Amino acid sequence: MRLVTHNMLQCHVRGCNVNNYPLQLSEVEIEIQETEFNSQFLRSMIRKLEWSALINSAREIGITTLPEVLPDDFDEDFLRNIHRVLLETHIQQGKMTCPNCNHVYLVRDGIPNMLLNESET
Amino acid sequence: MSRPEYQAPPELYYNDKEANKYTSNTRIQSIQAELTCRAIELLNLPENEPAFLLDIGCGSGLSGEILDEEGHFWVGIDIAPSMLQIALEREVEGDLFLQDAGHGLGFRPGTFDGAISISVLQWLCNADRKSHNPVTRLNRFFTTLYSSLRRGARAIFQFYPENDDQCELIMNVAMKCGFQGGLVVDYPNSKKAKKFFLCLFAGINGTESKPQMPKALGVGENEGDEPKTVNYSSERIQERNTKTKGNRKSIKDRDWILHKKGIARMRGKKGIPLDTKFTGRKRKSKF
Ligand SMILES: [Zn+2]
Numbered sequence: 001m002r003l004v005t006h007n008m009l010q011c012h013v014r015g016c017n018v019n020n021y022p023l024q025l026s027e028v029e030i031e032i033q034e035t036e037f038n039s040q041f042l043r044s045m046i047r048k049l050e051w052s053a054l055i056n057s058a059r060e061i062g063i064t065t066l067p068e069v070l071p072d073d074f075d076e077d078f079l080r081n082i083h084r085v086l087l088e089t090h091i092q093q094g095k096m097t098c099p100n101c102n103h104v105y106l107v108r109d110g111i112p113n114m115l116l117n118e119s120e121t
Numbered sequence: 122m123s124r125p126e127y128q129a130p131p132e133l134y135y136n137d138k139e140a141n142k143y144t145s146n147t148r149i150q151s152i153q154a155e156l157t158c159r160a161i162e163l164l165n166l167p168e169n170e171p172a173f174l175l176d177i178g179c180g181s182g183l184s185g186e187i188l189d190e191e192g193h194f195w196v197g198i199d200i201a202p203s204m205l206q207i208a209l210e211r212e213v214e215g216d217l218f219l220q221d222a223g224h225g226l227g228f229r230p231g232t233f234d235g236a237i238s239i240s241v242l243q244w245l246c247n248a249d250r251k252s253h254n255p256v257t258r259l260n261r262f263f264t265t266l267y268s269s270l271r272r273g274a275r276a277i278f279q280f281y282p283e284n285d286d287q288c289e290l291i292m293n294v295a296m297k298c299g300f301q302g303g304l305v306v307d308y309p310n311s312k313k314a315k316k317f318f319l320c321l322f323a324g325i326n327g328t329e330s331k332p333q334m335p336k337a338l339g340v341g342e343n344e345g346d347e348p349k350t351v352n353y354s355s356e357r358i359q360e361r362n363t364k365t366k367g368n369r370k371s372i373k374d375r376d377w378i379l380h381k382k383g384i385a386r387m388r389g390k391k392g393i394p395l396d397t398k399f400t401g402r403k404r405k406s407k408f
Pocket of ligand 1: 011012013016020098099100101102103
């Protein structure tokens with residue numbers, strides 16, 4: 001799972017509606033998988049990001065190259081860096097924990113297991 | 122043969138054997154490709170813009186590969202681990218999630234520019250376990266889907282409804298969850314080519330007054346166009362490809378494929394096809 005998708009992810013346990021974002025990353029293995037640079041797509045996704053959540057999640061997996069505040073305009077260097085973080089950084093293994101209900105979603109082979117127990121639905 | 126959704130829940134029906142069979146069957150591949158292309162057309166996305174899309178019931182990534190070819194980015198969910206395993210092996214570009222759509226989706230409001238779903242919705246109407254209530258599950262699914270779509274986005278579901286009641290049930294629940302829209306039936310008079318597409322609109326964006334239902338294929342003045350074979354829409358897909366060619370840069374242009382193959386070879390993978398003059402060309406034979 002790419003980091004951009006993690007930034008879109010919140011807990012979906014029934015009734016867990018507040019403080020359920022972002023899912024906290026731990027025991028994570030990341031892998032860099034190169035992909036084509038597409039500035040048009042990056043620009044449209046940046047508008048959808050929760051920047052502070054992204055900075056936190058990136059920090060949880062050891063990435064400290066992002067600026068604290070989202071710049072007003074995006075130069076090539078910024079876009080190349082954000083491309084690497086959002087679209088080329090994959091969470092291959094690890095845990096994602098809901099900050100509210102503490103449900104743990106496991107990631108195996110890059111695939112998050114989002115299945116719930118019947119009591120959570 | 123009875124319909125697969127009568128035989129077992131999807132995560133059990135699509136075991137390793139069925140998942141492999143499904144993915145390597147060329148007839149299924151070409152039907153899946155046609156349905157996906159039609160669903161993308163019905164999404165009515167802005168031209169020449171890469172979109173962030175959700176594929177509900179992505180399976181082994183057959184639809185996802187077409188989204189890749191169209192230059193879109195996607196996330197796929199599926200409840201069958203065997204199918205997802207094959208998607209991994211086929212190195213699709215999208216992110217894969219093991220997920221039961223009936224438990225709802227966990228994406229933030231406005232995440233996706235559209236959603237597609239090919240041959241999946243009828244599964245969601247099953248009660249595979251005692252605790253399953255199809256209406257509750259549909260309700261949870263459509264509510265969370267509505268929220269995960271940006272306003273004005275569409276969700277297109279190709280499906281095989283069991284009967285009129287099932288159609289009505291699905292539409293009623295979807296409308297209650299905030300969607301507008303309805304059913305588009307392509308080639309309604311052809312037993313072979315008839316296809317159902319549920320077209321849902323997640324609100325409207327500023328300029329439109331009311332979303333227009335897309336026109337079905339093979340009705341009214343087009344009635345004579347009824348396809349003779351299942352490959353009915355291949356010319357339309359080709360036409361579409363030539364239309365969009367040159368405007369949008371495909372994510373998988375030749376240089377990129379060569380680059381990716383190079384990486385795979387360096388990692389010591391076997392069975393990477395040799396580069397030929399055909400590398401990176403549109404694969405016509407697929408349709
Ligand atoms: Zn939670």
